[in-house]
Amino acid sequence: MTAMRIESDAFGAIEIPADRYWGAQTQRALGVFEIGEERFPACLIHAFGLQKMAAARANLRCGALDAAKAAPIIEAATELRGGRFDDHFPLTVWQTGSGTQTNMNANEVIANRANELLGQPLGTKSPVHPNDHVNASQSSNDSFPTVMHIATVLEITQRLRPALQLLQDRLRERSEAFADVLKVARTHLMDAVPMTLGQSFDAFARQIGHGIDRIDATLARLHLLAQGGTAAGTGLNAPRGFDAAFCQELSALCGADFAPNPSKFEGMASHDALVEVSGALNVLATSLVKMANDVRLLGSGPRCGLGELRIPDDGLTSSIMPGKRNPSIAEVVVQAALQAMGNHVTITMAGASGNFELNVAKPLIIQNLLQSIRVLADASRVFAERLVKGIEPDRARLASNVDNALLAVTALNPVLGYDRVAGITRAALAQGITPRAAAIALDLLSGDEYDRLVDPAAMAGHA
Template identity: 80%
Template sequence: MGAPRSDSARIEHDAFGPVEIPGERYWGAQTQRALGVFEIGEERFPACLIRAFGLQKMAAARANRRCGALPAALAEAIQAAAGELRDGRFDAHFPLTIWQTGSGTQTNMNANEVIANRANELLGQPLGSRSPVHPNDHVNASQSSNDSFPTVMHLATVLELEQRLKPALALLRDSLRERAEAFADVLKIARTHLMDAVPMTMGQSFDTFARQVGHGIDRIDATMPRLLSLPQGGTAAGTGLNAPPDFDVFFCEEVGALTGFGFSPNASKFEGMAAHDALVEVSGALNVLATSLQKIANDLRWLGSGPRCGLGELKIPDDGLTSSIMPGKRNPTIAEVLAQACMQAMGNHATITLANASGNFELNVAKPVLIANLLQSIRVLADASSVFARRLVQGIEVEPARLAANVENALLSVTALNPHLGYDQVARITALALEQRITPRAAALSLGVIDAATYDRIVDAGKLADPHARASRPDLRASSS
């Protein structure tokens, strides 16, 4: 943050008169007034949104200079101060909670004031001087909260998706793929309706998980064209009042140069300010992702349940934690954390959906709560996915003895006999095996409906789990019922 001030308080003036502000703080009169008005909650915007404001104000200063709307000296000072905001030097100077005006005006003004005060300081002036750099006339030049805040919403979302969530998901996908390859030949029994089904491999289970995560990445990528379209330049209502010609084009060029992403002006600033469908689309992709991740977490903790009285087919890595009362107990804590992160994202999606539906005419007025929930979803899914990949998936192992016993005793492997003996005859085999607690092979031989060699040739778990083997051998093709 900026250098501490020796004085305990200072007086700033705005259009409504004098305001006393803590001397070491870089915010100004409007932020201080808002602190006294919105005394609600403790939820604050994450640093990524505050830093995205620094990025937005940097690009705006550059664009204003190109348009001739700002003198070079002021534009350079604003750009330097905004760069420090983007780099995280002033995170502590954003005291407002998310519970504020639905356009995000107070946080936009907070950014304008911090940047103006810092720019003036760089130009040799004291905090609170409002000259030569004015928060509204210069830092907010050619802008309104109504187009700047939604632009920042898009910037923060793109950066968090690309730099935080997608790398975490790629790590998880690749970790699952590696386990799928490691377990490619490990036989297990599938379960449908929570009940025993037919043979498959553990590798096929992990490949399913990896594909779900991969599709989640694809869904996020599919939202990017709408996210990269920015409403900056629409100013108050979408008409561009007080913005010079080409400001929107120059702004997108500058923010693209600063980030490396292909941002472009929204052809309808009205659409980009009145509604935030693009952000709901992102949240929808995250909601699907959350359902996938929760399913994966649940499957792995069920398959690892035990160690002696559960399914016990997987060995979950030890995280070093235990029970407060049961000595030596090991719990699937990492899976539980991921599941809870997914629950949060699903709940956030409901809030985001309602927030987007709460616009009136030319302006959505639930922007702060919408973006706060969306960024939280991105953050918790990213962090939980990364921890899940590193601390659970990469170290997970199979329990060969338990898996082999389950495969040997599985009743429904005899489904492969349906084309040869008929459904009813095979049902007799499973019923006898269940009644006498014997293997289905022993039951089939006891009934005399098939000889051992034929049974072993057809009911081969390894071949039944391999779709390629079944495709090449008609006698291994299971019935479709």
């Protein structure tokens, strides 16, 4: 049987598992919000550690906490940031729209650990109190959105952006490696004019580059923090200068240049900055779907599909067809991107769900946003290293396709005119011969003239 301890709050006494660091408010919330199983990712909990560390340091500077209380709070919050208490955050994302219960969960864990460091048993709330001291100069209404911004900035800069840079680098490598590999372009899914495989991969690399630029463009607004607004944006119960001191301490802790939002009301009542980030992720997801689908279609086969690319073997196969190889990596990239697209719809609607001075869908916004960042980052990294890096062209298949490309004769338009060139393509298609043979058979050009005028490398811009 689990050993229990008794804690009390404004509503009376409540039993809590003796080895858990959370307190009465978290325990009560467990009995109220019995919805779902989705929990915040560890990165959000660690961001709370950073936020509480910076708050304690700022409170010490502003005279709202003495050193005897600030020191153990900072030490406990440091441990929270480092992941020691990940298992002590049992609540799901389905809670009050301000994120109050998770903020209180952090306050209680830190207070209990701080008191333990001071030689007191869990549950005493003395000398460090979760509300009076850990939550000093704060409200859930300004702390939770601050943590949302901290976690988003760190996940973008430390996880997503490196993964996207890796993918862009791998795509550029393939573009350079395939610079002289001719292929037939396709428009409307049908054969078009010659181009190079390198040009296709250059387009992919540029899509990712634009995606990086779009995400980077959102960071300035993410670095503006609501901390210091307390309950409604006015800063009630926070000492003068707390917001600036907080941002200075936080910036020193995590190496990012955070600053107070000049309008705490905007930072608490709306989350347009987070919706904006999600919009940039939505564009990135669109790019990933396009290129992953192109790669898997170009690699389809190996004998009865397009077969222009050789997809690296991932070691997986069919449960019934021996030796079958599928473009599994491309498929999972598409699924991750589709999830991010769906998340963006949810984030957009949740972002619009503020009333007056408070948005009340904060947990939903950050849960979906952090998932989008995580799956797009991981998918991009896996795509880069396990698929793009190992792609090779089937040069024989590509060369055969170029030789038989009907629309290469587009280069003859200035010489023969549109109608006579159309006659060449009709004859070649009807008789099952190359357009070169058709041009000769129609007595429009000699073989040497055709070869001089219809040069696929020159048409692709690589004479």
